[in-house]
Amino acid sequence: MGAVRFWLANLYTRRKLTLAGQYLILQLLIIAVVLAGVITVSLTQATNNFEKIEGRRSLSAAESLAANPLLRVLLPEAEPEMGSALPAMGESVRSTSGLQFVTIADPRGTVVTSSYPDEVGTSILHPESAVTEGRGWTGEIWRNGNHVLIAQVPVLDDEGKMVGIVSAGQSYPSTGEMIQEIAPNALFTLVISLLLGTSGSVLLARWVKHQTRGLEPREIAELFEHREALLHGVKEGIISVSPDSRVMLANDVAIELLQLPSHCVGKTLDELDVVPQVRHALTTSQELPDRQFLVGERVLVFNRMPVKTARRDLGSVTTFRDKTELTLLEQELGDSKATADMLRAQTHEFANQLHAISGLIQLGEYDEVVGFIDGVSFSRSKIFEDVSACIAEPTIAALLIAKSSVAAERGVHLKMAPSSTLGRCEDQLARDLTTVIGNLVDNAMDAAAAAANPEIQVRIEETSELVRITVRDNGEGIAEDAMDEIFTQGFSTKDSAVSGGRGFGLAISRLVCRRRGGELAAANVQGARFTATLRK
CATH class of the missing domain: 3.30.565.10 (Histidine kinase-like ATPase, C-terminal domain)
Structure with a gap:
């Protein structure tokens, strides 16, 4: 499947296939694989059926010939290529049963007569055969490059002594012959699969495009890349929270400023164990802009925006920035301004005191002037x-x-x-x-x-x-x-x-x-x- 995905990706890049086209190609590939599997299973099943049916027929024909009384009488004295009685009996059984060959051999396995003349005088014993033990045997052999199914049966006289062997069999059908046999069903299956696959691909592509708002995979990939570049390129923290307080998106700045784990996406705020002020900033409505919260040792400014569509509530997106240094500067500026205001107040106070001294001098109350000055001087x-x-x-x-x-x-x-x-x-x-x-x-x-x-x-x-x-x-x-x-x-x-x-x-x-x-x-x-x- 990895190779298929790679091939589809390359084909899509070169030809810019639509989503329906990609689904159709994928469906055709799946149909081809399934069809190959069906053909393989069918061939295996046909082979098994052949072995079952032809094995029984071959064994039955061999047993019928081995039970012939005339064969029991003639076989002990028979020699290869002597007489016509045995070949006639073998050919009669072969033609009656419809088998490909019938072979008669002596107790040692040497062929006396056979449907294949070139086998006369050769041995038909097979290492796996149990016929020498007085039992019938069915198996497969290779003869002159042909795959052959044979059945071998011992020929017993009236005293139960084995006086010969009868072998009958049929060549396995070729792969082409078996394919020709199953071709009509396979062709029917292929046509039905193509129709269903094509229809399913088109319907599935339409449904997926409806879900993706008409975007093709290439456009979705580009949109995702742009989103990632935007998220990780801005200096502000961005975090999206679903209605059930689950983190759906967070860029690197947000993870750093809010002290979140790197794998926070997909987890709830409870699972992440965020501090109360962060939960308050991410989940409560915000009427005024630039809410400030202390997170760790940083002063962060939050702006939360709810996100809703016509169908459902998507939660919210919150942006925030570090305002620690600016806040400290504002505080210092405020302290400086307060100090200046206090100095102006003292200047006003001193002016009032000077006015009082001037008035006392004009009234000639010099002793009062001295006392007033001493009091003010001592206090300061x-x-x-x-x-x-x-x-x-x-x-x-x-x-x-x-x-x-x-x-x-x-x-x-x-x-x-x-x-x-x-x-x-x-x-x-x-x-x-x-x-x-x-x-x-x-x-x-x-x-x-x-x-x-x-x-x-x-x-x-x-x-x-x-x-x-x-x-x-x-x-x-x-x-x-x-x-x-x-x-x-x-x-x-x-x-x-x-x-x-x-x-x-x-x-x-x-x-x-x-x-x-x-x-x-x-x-x-x-x-x-x-x-x-x-x-x-």
């Missing part, structure tokens, strides 16, 4: 001293000072732990620390705002290998069942059309920590405590 210098005493990195120091101003405006007291320390950092580490500290402090301010005396403590510790940040608040703490979800809820439950999404602070912070070989963990210790580690 206390914040600056607390931060600058332990934080040498300007970016982080500026961030903490700005955050303390925002916290003061919201009625939250932000303080640095006395044991905090941080030296100068390389640029990338400083940016990562800005992202983590900014997010943790913002979340802590939201959590502590509802407390009676809202307070936040920030501790920064540095070793030769890593930087550890601990941010504590005195709020209500974190619900135990949400202890793990707080790092992914922005990606798994909140959809937003806002660039960068909402609720991504903790997830981004954990992502930054893990990218630097660290971790971000949460615990409840008289409020919420977040501990972040970043390796240098």
Whole structure:
């Protein structure tokens, strides 16, 4: 069958046969093979029938001649080519039975008379013959290139002594003769098979073309090649999921980004054990574009499109891309913008204070001016001293000072732990620390705002290998069942059309920590405590 498929493929390539033509050729080949098998079986059956019928007839004729009383009397004294009685008896039996030859031999097997004169004086004993043991035997021999069926019977006298052998037989019909005999049936079978095969090929081709929307095999192959090239050529991940949550298609990018096994096509999402946020993205309807989810350490943007035809629901096709670096840049830009807004707020605050000083001077309240300036100076210098005493990195120091101003405006007291320390950092580490500290402090301010005396403590510790940040608040703490979800809820439950999404602070912070070989963990210790580690 492999050779047939190869031949059909070459013929199809050269001649561009239609689907019906290919089916017809295949059907003709099958009919030819079946017909050859039928002829072979028929020849075998004809041979078996010949052996059965002619064997019985030959054995019956030999037994009839061997039972002739005159043969029993004449055979013991008979010599080759002496007398005409024995040849006459043999020829009589041969003509009556319709056999090809009859041979009479003495007890030693030497031919006395035969329908073939050239056999007279030769031996008719066969190695497989049991006639010398006093039993009749039927078998086949080759005589002068002819395949012959013979029967040999012993000739016994009145005392049971073997006095000779009678042999009778018929040549096997040739293959051509047997084919001529079965030709009418074979020809009838061939004609019927051709009619059925041709009709079946045409109907099958029409049905297949209906299923393939009129496409020929060559067109289907080209369409498949184009689809494969498209799937594996794009940089975005593409995955198709059926209504029963079975993966029907996935390109290499999708397998890599979603952390799926290479043999995922054909398996359900349950069998693949995909993470909940991926299942949510692949199976739920999407009203707004660009849903963002955290998968492993990557921020992926998903767009899901249902696929339906007039007859049935085909599931959905989801495209997605890696937006990790862009999300981090957006987060850093957002932090920078927040810092700038805070500096503008402080500039506005300083302007108000200068206006107050100017007014006091104009009123001549010089003692009040001095007291007002001392108060403002002490408040600012206390914040600056607390931060600058332990934080040498300007970016982080500026961030903490700005955050303390925002916290003061919201009625939250932000303080640095006395044991905090941080030296100068390389640029990338400083940016990562800005992202983590900014997010943790913002979340802590939201959590502590509802407390009676809202307070936040920030501790920064540095070793030769890593930087550890601990941010504590005195709020209500974190619900135990949400202890793990707080790092992914922005990606798994909140959809937003806002660039960068909402609720991504903790997830981004954990992502930054893990990218630097660290971790971000949460615990409840008289409020919420977040501990972040970043390796240098």
